[in-house]
Amino acid sequence: MKLFMLKSVGIAALMLISVLTGMQLANNGIHKMKGYDDPNFHQAVSLNDTDNHISASILGNDISSHDIEAKKKKLEEISAYNFFSSMGKKMSDGISNASENLIQKITK
Structure with a gap:
């Protein structure tokens, strides 16, 4: 049972990472297709590291x-x-x- 749960959680995590990666790739494709940067488009996932403070942004919403x-x-x-x-x-x-x-x- 433990092995099943471990596999299930692992697959769910892999799916989440795959979805976020796909959203990022789609966002990059939209930027390439438009030919210019539109400030309304945000990165799907972005990590910023400044002076021992890591901030994350998912779909334009800041998370700390x-x-x-x-x-x-x-x-x-x-x-x-x-x-x-x-x-x-x-x-x-x-x-x-x-x-x-x-x-x-x-x-x-």
Whole structure:
């Protein structure tokens, strides 16, 4: 089971990298086709390293570790209640209990 999960995560990561690479290649192709640089087109993925500070940009949106930490703290403070998640848990518990009872009745 562990090997299956490892393979699945590896394949998902490979697919993500392939999609981002394809988007970058398509962006470069659009630049070559136009013949000039349009400031409205952004690089699909770009990494900038300046003075021990690495910043990343995906599809023109800047991402930094500070932003991620701030969002994580904000989510922890909110501790939002997800209605659909709780309904899904209740449904899965109900189905599990019903199937367990049915199996017990059949086997007796």
